[in-house]
Amino acid sequence: MSLPTSAVLAILLAVASLGAQSPPPPAPEAAPPKGEGDLMVLPTRVVLEGRERSAEVFLKNYGSEKATYRVFFREMRMTPEGTLENRDKAPEEQTAADVIRYSPRQVELAPGETQVVRIQVRIPEGLPAGEYRSHLNFQAVPKVAPPSLAPLENDKAVHFKLIPIYGISIPVIVRHGEVVAEGGISAIRCFQDAKLAAGATILEFKFDRKGNRSLLADVTVTVDSGGPLKPGTLLQEAKGVAVYNGLDFRLIRMPLLGAPKGTQLNATRLKIVLTYRDLKKLPVVAFHTVDI
Missing domain, CATH: 2.60.40.10 (Immunoglobulins)
Structure with a gap:
């Protein structure tokens, strides 16, 4: 069942308030970047097991500019220190991305706007029991200015413009059969x-x-x-x-x-x-x- 926008906003504000009250107080953090980086994602972890076959992820643009985000899965590993690193799938490996359908694949959010990404599990016949995990990414599509056509006089150097790409990822876990x-x-x-x-x-x-x-x-x-x-x-x-x-x-x-x-x-x-x-x-x- 989809929640009305007012209810979603209330949930987002309530969670933000609770996070600010956790003792002991964390070290001060820098303000989040403006523009493409102003995205809130809830929940921060999705687990589908038993009879649960679907979930919803709420996105909110709390910035002051319109922003576009690509939604896609990637595979990641955790190091013993707790850091997450990108990885390639092993041959014939099955992950959560193989058994999940989701939509939309891209969202455009005006300032203050909320969007729902819907996730649905399709367990194929014969899937071995176990836990399957992938990470759902919400990656900002940067606003790129059109290239200048004016020639650079007496300039033989190669120029690069680095554009930061902001993104958030959350684990999506599917448990099938007996897991311990x-x-x-x-x-x-x-x-x-x-x-x-x-x-x-x-x-x-x-x-x-x-x-x-x-x-x-x-x-x-x-x-x-x-x-x-x-x-x-x-x-x-x-x-x-x-x-x-x-x-x-x-x-x-x-x-x-x-x-x-x-x-x-x-x-x-x-x-x-x-x-x-x-x-x-x-x-x-x-x-x-x-x-x-």
């Missing part, structure tokens, strides 16, 4: 690095994954006992940390900014909790004592 996964925490350590967080204590650990599907979890780090801070003090949190299928672990680094500047966390026992978003499993809990 287990997660855990390992290789925990703490260290200090002035280049990473102005001398704050850095917590590092591996978010492990086994099985044939991705994992998505929220991470919280609190004081369990010991040290100068009260038990339960929130030191850091991260929402929606993903480890995609095909990756055995993701290396997580979290500056413990919840501790007042200059606080020494030596002998503090940390409590690390992974709470799954899309699995009906108990949270994964690990403890680590800071020793720097």
Whole structure:
């Protein structure tokens, strides 16, 4: 069922407001670029499984100029550090892009205008059970001025004009048949690095994954006992940390900014909790004592 435009705008504003209230406060970010870069996409992740066969993605141009966006799939891999990189499909590999139809393929949005991209899954007969993922891209079509016909006098150099192309991508995941996964925490350590967080204590650990599907979890780090801070003090949190299928672990680094500047966390026992978003499993809990 399609939502009226007023309802879509209300959803967009509500999500933006919630994101601004997540503690602890993030570092200030630069204002988004104007023109082609002013695009909001919701949701930021699409999962289709069980009887779910369709979804809608809402686009909004919150800039001051009309903008055009191409919509297309691309394949990406996640590195152990959590970075997404473009990749080529392997021979005979099947991904979400092979079982999904979507429209439109290009949208033109006036300032403040909202558009819906509709996604539909078509599972072919004989498709092996598993998780299939591709990334849906919304890439701005740059406004290119017509080339000048005036000759360049006494100029033998080659000239290039670089035009930035803005884009946003979101994962689209299709789960078919039986899919299972287990997660855990390992290789925990703490260290200090002035280049990473102005001398704050850095917590590092591996978010492990086994099985044939991705994992998505929220991470919280609190004081369990010991040290100068009260038990339960929130030191850091991260929402929606993903480890995609095909990756055995993701290396997580979290500056413990919840501790007042200059606080020494030596002998503090940390409590690390992974709470799954899309699995009906108990949270994964690990403890680590800071020793720097």
